[in-house]
Amino acid sequence: MDQKMNASARYDVCVFDLDGTLTQSGIGIGRSVRYALEKMGRPTPDEDVLRRYIGPPLLESFMQIDGMDEPDARRAVEIYRERYNTVGWRENAVYPGIGTLLRALKARGVFVAVATGKPTGVASDILAGFGLDLYVDKLVGPHPDDHHADKAALIAEALPEGAVHPCMIGDRGGDVEGARALGIDGIGVLYGYGGRSELEAAGATCLAEDVSALSGLLLGDDPVNRGLFISFEGTDGSGKSTQLKKASEMLTAWGYDVTLTREPGGCPISERIREIILDVGSAGMTAECETLLYAASRAQHVAQVIRPALERGAIVLCDRFVDSSMAYQAYGRRMGEDVIARINEPATGGLEPDLTLFYDMSPEAAMSRRRSASVPDRMERENEDFVLRVYDGFQRVVRENPRRVRRVDASGTVEEVFDQTRELLRSALAVGKTKKL
Ligand code: TYD
Numbered sequence: 001m002d003q004k005m006n007a008s009a010r011y012d013v014c015v016f017d018l019d020g021t022l023t024q025s026g027i028g029i030g031r032s033v034r035y036a037l038e039k040m041g042r043p044t045p046d047e048d049v050l051r052r053y054i055g056p057p058l059l060e061s062f063m064q065i066d067g068m069d070e071p072d073a074r075r076a077v078e079i080y081r082e083r084y085n086t087v088g089w090r091e092n093a094v095y096p097g098i099g100t101l102l103r104a105l106k107a108r109g110v111f112v113a114v115a116t117g118k119p120t121g122v123a124s125d126i127l128a129g130f131g132l133d134l135y136v137d138k139l140v141g142p143h144p145d146d147h148h149a150d151k152a153a154l155i156a157e158a159l160p161e162g163a164v165h166p167c168m169i170g171d172r173g174g175d176v177e178g179a180r181a182l183g184i185d186g187i188g189v190l191y192g193y194g195g196r197s198e199l200e201a202a203g204a205t206c207l208a209e210d211v212s213a214l215s216g217l218l219l220g221d222d223p224v225n226r227g228l229f230i231s232f233e234g235t236d237g238s239g240k241s242t243q244l245k246k247a248s249e250m251l252t253a254w255g256y257d258v259t260l261t262r263e264p265g266g267c268p269i270s271e272r273i274r275e276i277i278l279d280v281g282s283a284g285m286t287a288e289c290e291t292l293l294y295a296a297s298r299a300q301h302v303a304q305v306i307r308p309a310l311e312r313g314a315i316v317l318c319d320r321f322v323d324s325s326m327a328y329q330a331y332g333r334r335m336g337e338d339v340i341a342r343i344n345e346p347a348t349g350g351l352e353p354d355l356t357l358f359y360d361m362s363p364e365a366a367m368s369r370r371r372s373a374s375v376p377d378r379m380e381r382e383n384e385d386f387v388l389r390v391y392d393g394f395q396r397v398v399r400e401n402p403r404r405v406r407r408v409d410a411s412g413t414v415e416e417v418f419d420q421t422r423e424l425l426r427s428a429l430a431v432g433k434t435k436k437l
Pocket of ligand 1: 264
């Protein structure tokens with residue numbers, strides 16, 4: 001057993017409650033309770049009453065809040081689960097900042113567990129559905145027939161052998177009471193469904209107003225982890241911009257701070273440079289001028305948007321980066337790789353994406369997609385030979401950077417392509433395995 005605590009982490013084990021602490025489950029739970037009550041022919045309660053169902057064991061809630069007898073309450077729980085286990089859990093969202101926090105805890109070697117009153121089947125669907133499974137070492141929930149799950153017992157089960165300084169984080173009095181019963185710190189979060197007086201009455205060690213305050217408590221004064229820089233590349237018409245938008249929506253719902261940006265552009269000065277580059281009125285622009293303008297726009301964008309976002313711990317999703325200059329200017333314009341590398345050095349200051357997704361679609365297919373799309377800009381007016389050289393340029397970029405650049409087959413439907421995008425993003429987010437306690 002390693003007795004020495006990770007120097008930069010306050011706790012070596014964090015046990016989280018799920019509903020109201022990691023995920024906002026109010027909508028899904030509320031609608032599923034209403035569904036069960038309607039099916040049982042009971043009056044539909046208003047929102048305030050529905051809120052009281054979030055957190056405590058459902059069987060008890062149906063008995064105490066609605067006044068059912070035990071057999072009716074059992075039936076209500078069954079009906080509730082019909083809806084919650086299929087559609088209700090998908091109505092959840094991760095609280096903003098939780099993805100970033102869990103990733104930072106894992107990166108510091110903290111053991112992360114979840115102790116929930118929800119059956120483990122649906123709880124693990126929720127963790128996987130929102131990408132939290134990447135960071136959770138252990139999930140503990142009640143036995144399927146146990147409707148009176150004791151939180152202290154769940155927390156005790158979640159604690160790994162050899163835990164030195166564990167804590168429990170939850171939004172309800174029961175979470176904190178469970179922690180106190182075991183003699184460990186119970187941190188109450190005020191953004192969930194419990195509230196200050198409930199958590200104080202339960203004996204919370206401390207309270208966190210929001211996710212950022214919670215991060216401060218769990219990570220100490222450590223600077224946040226540097227974020228992740230992910231670029232999306234492909235020929236015009238490869239569908240990468242659609243994937244980028246979906247990726248941004250998904251990662252936001254997973255609780256990350258996401259910066260969605262593009263090149264050329266991404267900030268006011270660079271957007272103005274973009275207009276000059278892409279304007280059909282700029283016909284006659286030399287390859288050198290074009291290359292330098294792309295690099296100039298990049299220099300401002302890196303300094304003003306990308307670096308500050310990474311320092312804040314955000315995930316930066318960027319539509320094109322230096323690889324586009326390699327494909328379009330080094331190969332398309334025949335400027336050569338060395339010139340492009342040299343010109344871009346001061347623009348990026350050596351910054352490279354952590355991951356680049358190359359949306360691979362045959363030039364023929366991409367061109368026919370493009371023809372049916374919007375009015376072509378100056379770059380899109382280039383002839384077929386140029387398009388083929390750009391495509392070959394991208395193939396070289398992929399070959400020359402096997403660790404950073406991943407190929408995505410862009411020929412399928414939006415959903416098929418997004419399945420690949422999601423998996424690649426998941427592997428970029430994953431952090432090393434927790435040290436064994
Ligand atoms: P944009 O409309 O953003 O392209 P798309 O929507 O197809 O991704 O326009 C950017 C154009 O600029 C695109 O044709 C590729 C080109 N480009 C370069 O030639 N070099 C570069 O370094 C970058 C970033 C883009």
